[in-house]
Amino acid sequence: xxxxxxxxxxxxxxxxxxxxxxxxxxxxxxxxxxxxxxxxxxxxxxxxxxxxxxxxxxxxxxxxxxxxxxxxxxxxxxxxxxxxxxxxxxxxxxxxxxxxxxxxxxxxxxxxxxxxxxxxxxxxxxxxxxxxxxxxxxxxxxxxxxxxxxxxxxxxxxxxxxxxxxxxxxxxxxxxxxxxxxxxxxxxxxxxxxxxxxxxxxxxxxxxxxxxxxx
Amino acid sequence: xxxxxxxxxxxxxxxxxxxxxxxxxxxxxxxxxxxxxxxxxxxxxxxxxxxxxxxxxxxxxxxxxxxxxxxxxxxxxxxxxxxxxxxxxxxxxxxxxxxxxxxxxxxxxxxxxxxxxxxxxxxxxxxxxxxxxxxxxxxxxxxxxxxxxxxxxxxxxxxxxxxxxxxxxxxxxxxxxxxxxxxxxxxxxxxxxxxxxxxxxxxxxxxxxxxxxxx
DNA sequence: TAGATTGTTAATCGATTAACAATC
DNA sequence: TAGATTGTTAATCGATTAACAATC
Numbered sequence: 001x002x003x004x005x006x007x008x009x010x011x012x013x014x015x016x017x018x019x020x021x022x023x024x025x026x027x028x029x030x031x032x033x034x035x036x037x038x039x040x041x042x043x044x045x046x047x048x049x050x051x052x053x054x055x056x057x058x059x060x061x062x063x064x065x066x067x068x069x070x071x072x073x074x075x076x077x078x079x080x081x082x083x084x085x086x087x088x089x090x091x092x093x094x095x096x097x098x099x100x101x102x103x104x105x106x107x108x109x110x111x112x113x114x115x116x117x118x119x120x121x122x123x124x125x126x127x128x129x130x131x132x133x134x135x136x137x138x139x140x141x142x143x144x145x146x147x148x149x150x151x152x153x154x155x156x157x158x159x160x161x162x163x164x165x166x167x168x169x170x171x172x173x174x175x176x177x178x179x180x181x182x183x184x185x186x187x188x189x190x191x192x193x194x195x196x197x198x199x200x201x202x203x204x205x206x207x208x209x210x211x212x213x214x215x
Numbered sequence: 216x217x218x219x220x221x222x223x224x225x226x227x228x229x230x231x232x233x234x235x236x237x238x239x240x241x242x243x244x245x246x247x248x249x250x251x252x253x254x255x256x257x258x259x260x261x262x263x264x265x266x267x268x269x270x271x272x273x274x275x276x277x278x279x280x281x282x283x284x285x286x287x288x289x290x291x292x293x294x295x296x297x298x299x300x301x302x303x304x305x306x307x308x309x310x311x312x313x314x315x316x317x318x319x320x321x322x323x324x325x326x327x328x329x330x331x332x333x334x335x336x337x338x339x340x341x342x343x344x345x346x347x348x349x350x351x352x353x354x355x356x357x358x359x360x361x362x363x364x365x366x367x368x369x370x371x372x373x374x375x376x377x378x379x380x381x382x383x384x385x386x387x388x389x390x391x392x393x394x395x396x397x398x399x400x401x402x403x404x405x406x407x408x409x410x411x412x413x414x415x416x417x418x419x420x421x422x423x424x425x426x427x428x429x430x
Numbered sequence: 431t432a433g434a435t436t437g438t439t440a441a442t443c444g445a446t447t448a449a450c451a452a453t454c
Numbered sequence: 455t456a457g458a459t460t461g462t463t464a465a466t467c468g469a470t471t472a473a474c475a476a477t478c
Contacts, residue, residue, distance in 0.1 A: 011422075012468070012469070013468095013469095014468090014469065014470095015469090016419055016422050016423075017415060017419055019418075019422075020412075020414065020415040020418035020419055020422075021399075021412065021415060023418065024397060024412060024414050024415065024418075025399075028374060028397065028398055037434085037435070037436090038435080038436070039435085044399065045399060046399055047470095048470080048471070049436095050470080050471060050472070050473095051469090051470060051471075053436060053437070053438090054437095054438090054469090054470075054471085056436085056437090057436090057437065057438065060437095061436070061437055061438090062436095063435090063436060063437085064435090064436070064437090064477075064478075065435065065436045065437055065475090065476050065477035065478070066434070066435050066436065066476080066477040066478030067434095067435070067436075067477085067478060068434095068435070068436085069436085081422070082418050082421055082422045082425075083421050083422055083424065083425030084418065084421055088421060096316075096319075097312075097315055097316035097319045097320075098313075098316040098320075100312055100315075100316070101311075101312035101313040101315070101316040102413075104311075104312045105312075105313075105413065107397060107413070107414050108414075108417070111414065111417070111418065111421075113417060113421075151424065152420070152424070159243060175424055175427065175428075176420050176421075176423070176424040178416060178417060178420055182239055182243065182322060183243055184240075184259070184260060184261055186261075190427060190430075191427075192420060192423040192424055192427050194416050194417070194419055194420040194423070196413075196416050197235075197236065197239060198317075198320065198322075198411075199235065199239050199322050199326065200232060200235040200236060200239065201393060201409050201411050202323070202326070202328060202393060202409070203234075203235035203238065203239075203297050203299065203326065204231055204232055204235055204409055205367070205391050205392075205393055205407060205409040206297055206298050206299055206303060206326075206328075206391075207226075207231050207234075207235075207296070207297045207298055208391070208407040208409070209298065209366065209367070209390055209391040209407055210297075210298030212390065212405060212406075212407050213390075215405075227444070227445070228444095228445095229444090229445065229446095230445090252458085252459070252460090253459080253460070254459085262446095263446080263447070264460095265446080265447060265448070265449095266445090266446060266447075268460060268461070268462090269445090269446075269447085269461095269462090271460085271461090272460090272461065272462065275461095276460070276461055276462090277460095278459085278460060278461085279453075279454075279459090279460070279461090280451090280452050280453035280454070280459065280460045280461055281452080281453040281454030281458070281459050281460065282453080282454060282458095282459070282460075283458095283459070283460085284460085433478105434477105434478085435476100435477080435478080436475105436476085436477080436478095437474100437475080437476070437477090438473100438474090438475080438476095439472105439473090439474090439475095440471100440472085440473085440474105441470100441471080441472075441473090442469100442470080442471070442472085443468105443469080443470070443471085444467105444468085444469075444470085445466100445467080445468075445469085446465100446466080446467070446468085447464100447465080447466070447467085448463105448464085448465075448466085449462100449463090449464085449465095450461100450462090450463090450464105451460105451461080451462080451463095452459100452460085452461070452462090453458100453459080453460080453461090454457105454458085454459080454460095
């Protein structure tokens, strides 16, 4: 069960999520900023400095006592930890509004994530191009994934077809699913899923707002 | 509509997030399903039944010992807790791809969330309509918010203008910010923010995938 | 040396799970 | 009564924070 991995100790799940936020923060920083303290970084992100240092400590520390962090060292280490150093390729299923938004999302390339194919069943969408990538018929999806050896799939289809689309992706060899449909999808052992249910965010906001009103 | 009895008790943050998932699950359930067990619901959502019951217990329990949960009672109670029973009105800033996707998102109305105005600076977008809502110039935003008494604002602008847009929203009286720009925005006391940084999800997926590959 | 900073341990706090009582 | 189910407490597990040592 808890075996040491080649890249070191197991990282706590919440720490991984913050690693992503740290990296994102560093990428948005102006080029000329070469060093930053835990206090400054933590304040901007909205956490405690001690938590940030504890996070870095899980990997043995990213800096040196007495010195601020080198932003470029930090960025490289985080990319490495998050497995973003080699290119990863993605397909997107569902070229509706949300699918188009993701296809046009500029930030992916910054993390070496490349969209290679878009698939839909709607004849009006097939043949359209987003950032140079053509929308193809769903019937070509599995061959495309196999030929290109793609491992990441983004699901932007209505919830009624999310599970069959997911199954087709997995059958074709997809190992990671990024699911924007409002239904959780089930996958076999060895495949990982990241569910991004947009409703959860707005409902949480609604609750927080109601609490704030009472104070 | 402040309910004193169950309210007042603070709900653990992670429980609130799961409440949103439970409600979402119930809304996607076929109309004719009138009762459901904690085991069945938990399995579909991907958590333990005991955690679901513990969640419900924070509000005194939603059901009766020995009986399954009544889906409609459950749904009503969750809507109440999440403060989704009265209508809430929203404005959206930034009518690019992601903004358009959200403007077209069908699920909001199911939770009594209504988009009332869309704002952008791009002349090509101003005047367009999404689901009947016109895109207006950003200069009209503050008056619109004040006149309509709107409390929720959705930010879908590039990260360089996220903070000034956020400040303008807050100045006009917005109390809750749903932020899709990749930069965390800062707000004064009394205003709540839900940051939805899309990059975090894909980076987490990238990490999980790298771990899965090692096993 | 003094002040600022990160590394590291230990304590605290909160979230999850196990166990079983209560109820139907 | 037996089996299924939720309510509730207590134990376990994990995440956050405080404190301070180490270093520059």
